[in-house]
Amino acid sequence: MRRYELMVLITDTLEEEAAQASFSWVQDLLANEGGTVHEAAWWGRRKLGYEIEKRDHGFYGVLDLEATGEAVAEVERRLKISDDVVRFKTVRPEVRVRRSA
Numbered sequence: 001m002r003r004y005e006l007m008v009l010i011t012d013t014l015e016e017e018a019a020q021a022s023f024s025w026v027q028d029l030l031a032n033e034g035g036t037v038h039e040a041a042w043w044g045r046r047k048l049g050y051e052i053e054k055r056d057h058g059f060y061g062v063l064d065l066e067a068t069g070e071a072v073a074e075v076e077r078r079l080k081i082s083d084d085v086v087r088f089k090t091v092r093p094e095v096r097v098r099r100s101a
Helices: 016-032 069-080
Strands: 002-011 036-052 055-067 085-091
Touching: 002 016, 002 069, 016 036, 016 055, 016 069, 055 069, 069 085
Parallel strands: none
Antiparallel strands: 002 055, 002 085, 036 055
């Protein structure tokens, strides 16, 4: 299993409670696929850097997780077809190795 960070942008056409429920749904998807969420950060409603689908605000959530590549691929597939999710980004954080001199 590898470490990943997943940022999810949820449409602001939802109420905040519904947007948080969508974010919880993403966490449940990961758990069902065998992943582990180490930290979940709900950033709330924020202004976008540019308009997406004629909207200039959205709800942000970030997950620090550990999962297999197949689990992440399945979660991304489900996010792509979700009507509530506007954008998402999955990255593998850099592993910093200290070298002795």
